[in-house]
Amino acid sequence: MALRVGRNPTEQCLIFNHVIDFVYRTHQHRLNSWNQPFLNPRALEHYAQSIHSRGAPLENCFGFVDDNLCKIARPKNNQREVYRANDGTPLCLYGDPAYPLGIHLQAPFRNVHITPQMARFNESMSEVRVAVEWMFGCVSNYYKFIDFRKQLQTGPSPAGKLYLVCGILQNAHTCLYGNIVSDYFGVDPPNLVTYFW
Secondary structure, three states: OHHHHOOOHHHHHHHHHHHHHHHHHHHOHHHHOOOOHHHOHHHHHHHHHHHHHOOOOOOOEEEEOOOOOOOOOOOOOOHHHHOEOOOOOEOEEEOOOOOOOOOOEEOOOOOOOOOHHHHHHHHHHHHHHOHHHHHHHHHHHHOHHHHOOOOOOOOOOOHHHHHHHHHHHHHHHHHHHOOHHHHHHOOOOOOHHHHOO
């Protein structure tokens, strides 16, 4: 690689880290904030309708969470409108059984005695929730280095920062070309101008 780019490995590493820091500093809010133009009440309702049309029994679920509970900051403006559909129904995210239940965070039924209706609900939601796993697959497929667990360690490498930057870049790629999730739910991703407003 050094011959191809005309830089020694140390310089390449410094440039790589500088670019990662720049993208993180400049764009991390795109993954940490609900104040995004494509997360307005109308768009969230559209996402919820698209998920419901794929078989989800919840009519108000606009997305999925997995692995780490995402920090959800309250929007500065229009909180009531952002968290409720036009009919007043609270909008929600859906996670796996590890997540606590709340008005805006739903999870599968996990009682000791699950009724047949509860089991059908869990199965139907699981079938659409798998889309969040597809996105993790997209990130690790396009950015192979993010999946090298032995090389990504806390301390020597900023693993969390690297993953967030890969997520930002993957979202930019999705804006240009779509992805399996946007195709599955029939939702057009925002364009680059909207994403990087």
